[in-house]
Amino acid sequence: MLLQQLVNGVMLGAVYALIAIGYTLIFGVLGMLHLAHGEVFMLGAFVGLVVVTVTSGNVMLALAAAMVATGLLGVLIERVAFRPLRGAHHLAPLATTIGVGIALQETARWYFGPEQKGFPATIALTLWELGPLRVSSVQVFILAAALVLMGAVSLFLGRTRAGRAVRATAEDPTVAGLLGVNVNAVVILVFFVASALAGAAGVLVGLAYNSVHPFIGVQMGIKGLVVMLLGGLGNVPGAMVGGLVLGILEVLGVAYFASSYRDAFAFGAVMLMLLLRPEGLLGLRLPRRD
Amino acid sequence: MIGPYLEDVLIQLGINLILALSLYFPLSAGQLSLGQGGFMAIGAYVASWLTAAVGWPWPIAFAVAAAAAGVVGALVGLPALRVRGIYLVLMTMAFGEIVRVFFLNFTPTGAAQGFRGMPFVTSLPLVAVLALATAVLAARTAGSRMGRAFAAINRDELAAEVIGVDVTRAKLASFTVGAVVAGLAGALWAHYVQFIEPEEFGFARSVMPFTFVVVGGIETFWGAIVGAAVLTLLPEWLRFLKEWRLALYGVAMLAVMIVRPQGLIDHRLVGAVRRWLPGHAKEVAR
Amino acid sequence: MRYRWLTVIVVVALVMGAGAGPAPAKVGGKAVKLGAIYSITGKGAEWGEHSKIATEIAVEEINKAGGVGGVPLEVIVQDTGTEVAPAISLARKLILEDKVLAIMGPCFSSEFEALAPLLDRLKTMIVSQCSAKPGISALSQWAFRNTLTSDKQLAPAVEVWQKRYSVKSAAIIYDSADAVSAAEGNAVLPALLKKSGIEVKESLTYQTKDIDFSAQITRVKALNPDGIALGACYQQAANIVREARKQGLKQPFLASACVGSPEFAKLVAKDGEGSIIGSAGWPDDPKPKTAAFLKKFMEKSGGKKPNYGGMRSYDNIYITKMVIETGGVTNEPKDLDADRDRIRMGWTKVKDFDGITGLTTINPERDGAGKATVLTVKDGQLVKVDY
Secondary structure: OHHHHHHHHHHHHHHHHHHHHHHHHHHHHHOOOOOOHHHHHHHHHHHHHHHHHHOOOOHHHHHHHHHHHHHHHHHHHHHHHHHHHOOOOOOHHHHHHHHHHHHHHHHHHHHHOOOOEOOOOOOOOOEEEEOOEEEEHHHHHHHHHHHHHHHHHHHHHHHOHHHHHHHHHHHOHHHHHHOOOOHHHHHHHHHHHHHHHHHHHHHHHHHHOOOEOOOHHHHHHHHHHHHHHHHOOOOHHHHHHHHHHHHHHHHHHHHHOOHHHHHHHHHHHHHHHHHHOOOOOOOOOOOOOO | OOOHHHHHHHHHHHHHHHHHHHHHHHHHOOOOOOOHHHHHHHHHHHHHHHHHHHOOOHHHHHHHHHHHHHHHHHHHHHHHOOOOHHHHHHHHHHHHHHHHHHHHHOHHHOHHHOEEOOOOOOOHHHHHHHHHHHHHHHHHHHHOHHHHHHHHHHHOHHHHHHOOOOHHHHHHHHHHHHHHHHHHHHHHHHHHHOEEOHHHHOHHHHHHHHHHHHHHOOOOHHHHHHHHHHHHHHHHHHHHHHHHHHHHHHHHHHHHHHHOOOOOOOHHHHHHHHHHOOOOHHHHHO | OOOHHHHHHHHHHHHHHHHOOOOOOOOOOOOEEEEEEEOOOOOOHHHHHHHHHHHHHHHHHHHHOOOEOOEOEEEEEEEOOOOHHHHHHHHHHHHHHOOOOOEEEOOOHHHHHHHHHHHHHHOOOEEEOOOOOOOHHHHOOOEEEOOOOHHHHHHHHHHHHHHHHOOOEEEEEEEOOOHHHHHHHHHHHHHHHHHOOOEEEEEEEEOOOOOOOHHHHHHHHHHOOOEEEEEOOHHHHHHHHHHHHHOOOOOOEEEEHHHOOHHHHHHHHHHHOOOEEEEOOOOOOOOHHHHHHHHHHHHHHOOOOOOHHHHHHHHHHHHHHHHHHHOOOOOOHHHHHHHHHHHHHHHHOOOOEEEOOEEEEEOOOOOEEOOOEEEEEEOOEEEEEOO
16 A cells, blocks of 8 residues: 555656746746746646547647647746846746736636536546556556656756756856856746646646646645755756655655645645755755845 | 725725735845735634633733734744745745644634634724724834844845844844734734634735735835735726636736836835925935 | 496406405515625636526526516626625625615625624625535524535435445545535534444545545545545545546445536546435426526536536525515615515525425525435436435
8 A cells, every 4th residue: 555655646746846847947047936837837737628628639739739838828927927027126026926827817717617627538548457556547647758858857957058058047147148148048948948847747637637727726836836945946856856755745644644734744844944954855055046 | 984895895905904014024124924824814813712712802802812923923933034035935835834724623713614703893993093003113113223124134134234233133023023913914804704714814815915015015114005005906996897807906916017016116206205295305405 | 237237347356356365565666686796706716607697597587577576686796706805895885885685695605604793783684505514594594595504415315325335334535624525524424424324434534625635545445435425525526536446446425515516427427427416406407497597507608507506596586586576575765674674584484495406495594405406427417316
């Protein structure tokens, strides 16, 4: 049973990680929190739902479509809610993104309706039993997709020129600019990538759970923030590890403690982390952004 | 005299104003708290339990509730001293959530079922007086030594320490006062709706004073007041838009921040208004 | 002899007059105004939206047929955003400024509870179409609910469930963060299950916003009960059912009206086949009145089927119409207080009103009473179970 719980936790954690990577990328490059990131995730789920319904089950297409759509949405949000505020007080984007989040929620509610929806049951599901474990094809797909995406992001950041430009900007935008990096372009790229990952997470959540509705972004957003913190602000591998940690902890917490206190434990852990190890689990020190 | 609906809206505005000012105190010392909902919850539940279950008269209940929130504020303020910026935001968020979960499970005050039985206390005159008192407190603080200490810390904490500001005391004080005021707002709220449940005081509630202050203007306490007023009244004015109301509200917030990132009220505006008022011309000469 | 025809006329007139019964007080005024506070936006949007559409349908029909006592009906609908404070200020506005005779709604138990003390001061009644938390109508003599509380929804459902599936042991999974679900999980279900001789193996909880239930289901798997009882709303129930089937559990499910939304049947499809739900209305009821309503609702809503909140708000408008017409309401401004009290009195007397949700009666606690509708999921639809 413990093994099954771990598998459950890893799957959940992979989704959290995808969302947290987006948060941490944006924080790394801009030093700001994107409080509408959860709504980007939510819209990704809806785009995926529409595509899957229209194409009678083409999940890969849904993923691609959702990632492109949310990537573009992210770029739009950057233009509208972040760019005009460069140089302003660092709290201002918190307010603009809250406004954007509300507007996106309400638009989704108007267009799709407030009812909860699930991906159609036309998606084939096979169950495999590996000893005491029960794993579904959907779960495997989700884990695989998440790992592929995370791997792609790591490669991108570590091995490509654009990725280096992103890392340079994250360390110090001024110096990066002086050294010839087109900081604006980097920011746009980061928003695209971060939002596309959130969109992908949305499709995966839609696949795994019957839970697509205009307000799923709120809770996911908060979880993403917690994971970002666990992994260290601005730390991409940290976000991946943090996601897995939170997913496993949540599942184990529910299994062995009362779920009613679970959130309190999680946030208590957050407070402790902040006091004792603010640089996150992986301990990579990053320039402090106040 | 005033229509009953307007009266309700004004009472809610008054409570929001007090809540906004509760954030202003720590913010003026550079500490952004997204956990005011937690202090509000403590104030609400303590005051309600005292009036409903124990039967104390409301003035004493309110005072005790605000004090209780203040004590917790000081307790949270201590670890908060060690973190700054985004980290403090996240820590206060975590605190707010912990309080919510606590009351969600605390059966003597109803847990998830909520708590009722409080008398109706929060009339418009009462709220107006308390809101005014809080605003005056904010104004006096801004001009006081403590207020200048806050401002110094806000600008540059290290420099403030160097010039002799007792940073620890100031930060702790600003945090505690913010908690006390939020607790008062909670007590008022509870005795207005006469039924409270933990969900009322979650993250959304903590975000409210933050949006009031940021949209209204973070530079002066007037920003908190104006922000609370505008953002409380806006959804009511927009009621004719029916189901587009909330969407427009979000867009409006966005628009204001883009056009005026420092918020509606800033130092320049306050200064300009002061100069325009008769009797203040002398100050300009200084 | 000369006056015989006169006598005939007089006799005929008297007979006709007598046969017609006591004439109700004439409803006057330009329009009969009712208020409605629904949660049309915010997290409760689907309940408020369905209530609003159903109310509009009722108003259109009534006005086409001549109105209330011949006077056009106007229902002023306001949106609470699923928040408690707007519920209070909107109720006051409707009562004191718009001078409505009665208020339909609110849907949510927390909004309802917050309004109760206000009603005693303002002396106008509210009637909720969805609130299911037991006991809160007792808070004010002006607080009514035309819906069944959880215990009444679940009582027949538990029996049906127990008999149909020979359930001798059960696990309970409930939402400990939601007032109604927590009451079901903590109090209502354990009591009812015990009464039916079902052993409760364990009670597991979750929080409203959860989407992952793998931990809870894994635990239930280890317990191996005969059935799984839920204190939940359909959004989470759909995921719980799906997770259970994914992990290989075949137990039948039991739940209350918040799960009995047409959306649930759509979401769970085969996985939820055979689930037993104690509800307060069956949207697919072939009864002519209900079928006609369903057709209009689907047209107006863009193809959606109504949840029981929508269905009940339709009935509530009609019941209020009946109460006004037979209760001596004059709808004159000077009689406002008296009229509001007459409507209240009328509602306390509602018995066996034949609406689209079945026969409605209001019991002495001002809650809906009457036969609960037990539903089951069959082929992705909600189907009524006779008992």
